[in-house]
Amino acid sequence: MRYIHIVGIGTGNPEHLTVQAINALNAADVIFIPSKGAAKTELADVRREICHRYVTNNATRFVDYDVPSRQTADRSYVESVDEWHEAISATYERLFLEHLTDSESAAFLVWGDPGLYDSTLRIIDRVSGRGKVALDYSVIPGITSIQALTASHRIPLNLVGKPVQITTGRRLAESFPDVAETAVVMLDGEQAFSKIDDPDAYIYWGAYLGTKDEIIIAGRLVDVSEHILSTREQARARHGWIMDIYLMRKGHDFDDRE
Ligand SMILES: C[S@@+](CC[C@H](N)C(=O)[O-])C[C@H]1O[C@@H](n2cnc3c(N)ncnc32)[C@H](O)[C@@H]1O
The missing domain is CATH 3.40.1010.10 (Tetrapyrrole methylase, N-terminal domain)
Structure with a gap:
């Protein structure tokens, strides 16, 4: 065999x-x-x-x-x-x-x-x-690229005691932040984050993670969304391809402490 x-x-x-x-x-x-x-x-x-x-x-x-x-x-x-x-x-x-x-x-x-x-x-x-x-x-x-992303941003994947959703760009709008306050988005060819309108959302984005060309950007979505879009476009044009992933988060550890 x-x-x-x-x-x-x-x-x-x-x-x-x-x-x-x-x-x-x-x-x-x-x-x-x-x-x-x-x-x-x-x-x-x-x-x-x-x-x-x-x-x-x-x-x-x-x-x-x-x-x-x-x-x-x-x-x-x-x-x-x-x-x-x-x-x-x-x-x-x-x-x-x-x-x-x-x-x-x-x-x-x-x-x-x-x-x-x-x-x-x-x-x-x-x-x-x-x-x-x-x-x-x-x-x-x-x-995984998820671990590479959270390690590069030096963040934990989950909020304390909270779930995480792993999804694709196509499905992000259906679920974030209703299903989980943390969503990791992979295989996103349409930059779905740019369509999320939420002043409290944070994004931790990374491309070419683990390689010498790694780029990471983090911040409040409303503040960094345009910067990610233009950085992504320039990098994709320069390399001829791109692999990127991001974590969207709303809320903080212990928000629901009783
Ligand atoms: C077909 S999936 C493969 C995932 C892979 N099995 C893993 O464990 O990460 C490809 C997607 O993974 C993510 N990805 C894989 N490698 C990456 C890297 N080095 N930097 C950023 N994202 C990456 C991107 O979202 C990409 O669209």
Whole structure:
């Protein structure tokens, strides 16, 4: 049976790697490296840098592969993601059949943590479901962009004894601050924070966290919203891509003390 190590690698700083992750990479016969097109070669470079630093096993084989891109025209969001996952499953199946013998193992380096807004585990499940390759796998946790964000801003994630919501830009307006006074927003292509009109809201924003290009901005939303928008736009133009995340907060520790 082929064995797959699904390794969380943190969010751009090679020092985010855990000892467990380094050991898993060195245990793999093959390491698969995705290339996502020119704009994201920097992300592939981070994976290469990690392998260069930490893989000491001379027998390890490295295999690059192209990640299929998601088609969005004439499909609902769900159809588009479903089709995309199927295409990636077919790619993984081919990689396993072509590059691994039945008793060998491989590793994928997954951005951040494999359990947070990432589909690798769903894809591996689909590959098993297709029935052509017998697989077993393990998951190595990684530092998430949420942890990178709160560490860079030197803030706790939650207010004392309070919940936190993790959501996407598309859904922020539905929930903040009604569901939780702290919302972490990921995958926000529309800068949903700029549509929140609340004089008491704070924002802690970060882009390229963990990398040498990291930018962070924090303050009262009404005071810093424009600054974040212009900084984000300039950075995106300069790099050709951006990954950003933010925490929105209303209220303070012990606000509801009785
Ligand atoms: C597909 S999700 C992957 C999340 C990842 N599994 C994790 O644990 O953070 C991609 C989103 O994560 C956030 N993200 C990931 N890396 C980041 C970084 N270095 N700086 C800022 N945001 C990041 C952004 O919101 C981005 O849109």
